[in-house]
Amino acid sequence: MKADTDHVRRMLINASGAALLSNILPIDLASAQTAEPGDAPSPAERSGDRGAVSPMTAQFAAYISGALDRELPEAVVATTKLHVLDTIAAMVSGRRLKPGEIAARYVDSLGGKPVATVVATGIVTSPVNAALANAMAAHADETDDTHPFGPFHAGCSAVPAALATAEMAGRSGRDLLRAVALAYDVGARVLQALGGAGRHPGFLTNTFVATAASAALLRLDPRQVRHALSYGAQQASGIGSWVRDRDHIEKAFDYGGMGARNGVMAATMVAIGCTGVEDVFSGQPSVFTALARKAEPEKLVAELGTRFEVFNTTIKKWTVGGPLQPVMDSMSVLMQDSVVRAGNVRRIVVDIPTESPAIVDNATAPDLCLQHLVGMMIADGSLTFASIHDEARMHDPKVLAFRKLVEIAPNEELQKAVPIRQAIVTIETGDGRTLRHRTDVVRGTARNPMDAKEVEAKALDLLAPVLGQGRAAELIAKVGSLDRVAAVSELRPLLQA
Numbered sequence: 262m263k264a265d266t267d268h269v270r271r272m273l274i275n276a277s278g279a280a281l282l283s284n285i286l287p288i289d290l291a292s293a294q295t296a297e298p299g300d301a302p303s304p305a306e307r308s309g310d311r312g313a314v315s316p317m318t319a320q321f322a323a324y325i326s327g328a329l330d331r332e333l334p335e336a337v338v339a340t341t342k343l344h345v346l347d348t349i350a351a352m353v354s355g356r357r358l359k360p361g362e363i364a365a366r367y368v369d370s371l372g373g374k375p376v377a378t379v380v381a382t383g384i385v386t387s388p389v390n391a392a393l394a395n396a397m398a399a400h401a402d403e404t405d406d407t408h409p410f411g412p413f414h415a416g417c418s419a420v421p422a423a424l425a426t427a428e429m430a431g432r433s434g435r436d437l438l439r440a441v442a443l444a445y446d447v448g449a450r451v452l453q454a455l456g457g458a459g460r461h462p463g464f465l466t467n468t469f470v471a472t473a474a475s476a477a478l479l480r481l482d483p484r485q486v487r488h489a490l491s492y493g494a495q496q497a498s499g500i501g502s503w504v505r506d507r508d509h510i511e512k513a514f515d516y517g518g519m520g521a522r523n524g525v526m527a528a529t530m531v532a533i534g535c536t537g538v539e540d541v542f543s544g545q546p547s548v549f550t551a552l553a554r555k556a557e558p559e560k561l562v563a564e565l566g567t568r569f570e571v572f573n574t575t576i577k578k579w580t581v582g583g584p585l586q587p588v589m590d591s592m593s594v595l596m597q598d599s600v601v602r603a604g605n606v607r608r609i610v611v612d613i614p615t616e617s618p619a620i621v622d623n624a625t626a627p628d629l630c631l632q633h634l635v636g637m638m639i640a641d642g643s644l645t646f647a648s649i650h651d652e653a654r655m656h657d658p659k660v661l662a663f664r665k666l667v668e669i670a671p672n673e674e675l676q677k678a679v680p681i682r683q684a685i686v687t688i689e690t691g692d693g694r695t696l697r698h699r700t701d702v703v704r705g706t707a708r709n710p711m712d713a714k715e716v717e718a719k720a721l722d723l724l725a726p727v728l729g730q731g732r733a734a735e736l737i738a739k740v741g742s743l744d745r746v747a748a749v750s751e752l753r754p755l756l757q758a
Contacts, residue, residue: 355401434746456555464499471524636664
């Protein structure tokens with residue numbers, strides 16, 4: 262085993278000074294381990310000193326390490342496919358938006374051996390670069406999925422990290438699905454164990470999301486997984502200043518690109534032989550002492566293998582910010598009234614949780630601006646991805662005429678309501694009536710999930726303008742049979758623009 266390890270590591274180092282980060286060969290990196298997968302803990306690990314490993318961390322790392330060999334229930338596989346498709350659609354559509362376009366130009370300027378695909382371009386680059394660019398495209402707007410705890414955006418880091426690593430390591434579609442499902446489980450549990458985290462949770466957890474996906478696909482053994490998690494923990498960061506980002510470019514990095522890049526970097530560094538702290542979740546200091554709001558370490562491993570967080574993650578019906586989903590749901594119901602459809606309205610009052618106005622009240626980004634989206638829905642009768650992301654419509658006189666009728670009412674009762682992110686829309690019509698609709702359970706959430714046809718229809722709307730109708734349909738079908746795809750690299754011709 263030692264000879265094999267030395268041989269593989271020499272080959273990788275000779276291939277590039279950046280080793281796995283730019284390695285072109287899809288080799289089986291299981292042979293690049295620094296220890297046998299079944300090795301017993303060292304005397305240092307058993308002695309209670311700096312090498313000690315808690316049972317909790319040992320269980321967590323072993324779960325990540327064994328992800329590719331663990332069968333998933335059929336329902337988990339089916340739901341994970343929908344989240345992979347939804348995230349790929351977000352990547353492809355996001356490539357034409359500012360964050361996705363500039364991220365692709367940035368990584369192209371860096372070079373890198375052609376290993377991993379930058380979606381919706383002709384660029385093939387290093388796994389770390391591809392993960393960064395694709396994750397920024399995935400969160401170039403508010404299209405991607407979101408987990409209500411935190412909340413945090415799982416798919417925009419999990420799927421780019423998994424795609425890049427799977428291409429490099431020659432993994433199958435089934436392996437990709439297992440790694441992505443794992444990443445959702447890890448991200449939610451880290452955040453839950455941190456008690457929501459004292460820093461901005463949407464940033465903090467995605468480094469762990471991507472680290473888990475990449476480590477699993479590289480078949481790191483449990484000790485290597487622990488080291489990769491430690492490298493990931495050192496990079497976990499984020500503050501809430503993103504709300505001042507007018508162009509959504511830094512937000513795309515903060516929510517998506519940073520975590521995906523950090524995770525793939527952590528896993529690939531360890532795969533080539535970098536070593537690290539044996540247990541970053543225990544001792545002083547640790548992840549919990551540094552980052553937790555109210556640490557509940559036991560939640561890190563709670564119901565592993567029986568509670569799958571992909572089921573608890575929302576696929577957005579509307580390609581707008583999370584706080585606006587219930588508003589659009591209510592508006593779609595009220596738009597069924599012929600008077601409202603005709604634009605014969607005098608006043609529109611939107612009750613939302615008290616924390617939401619800071620994000621959506623007259624936001625400069627069209628996909629985050631409540632007043633603009635409500636006004637445009639009445640002006641157009643509906644919303645599309647194209648109209649939502651058309652900045653020129655922010656100055657459309659017809660939209661502005663309805664926008665000025667919109668009032669936001671911060672509602673303390675909605676702030677405390679469960680499930681989170683509810684909304685009430687009240688419309689006073691020109692013929693003297695008052696119409697009101699409350700959305701308690703948003704479409705696309707765990708309690709009101711979208712079905713496969715709805716997700717595929719959303720994906721087609723996002724994919725077709727970039728890839729063409731025929732190739733978009735082919736890609737949707739390919740992802741639908743991803744568990745039967747022999748190599749993830751087969752997706753490349755469908756993903757490239």
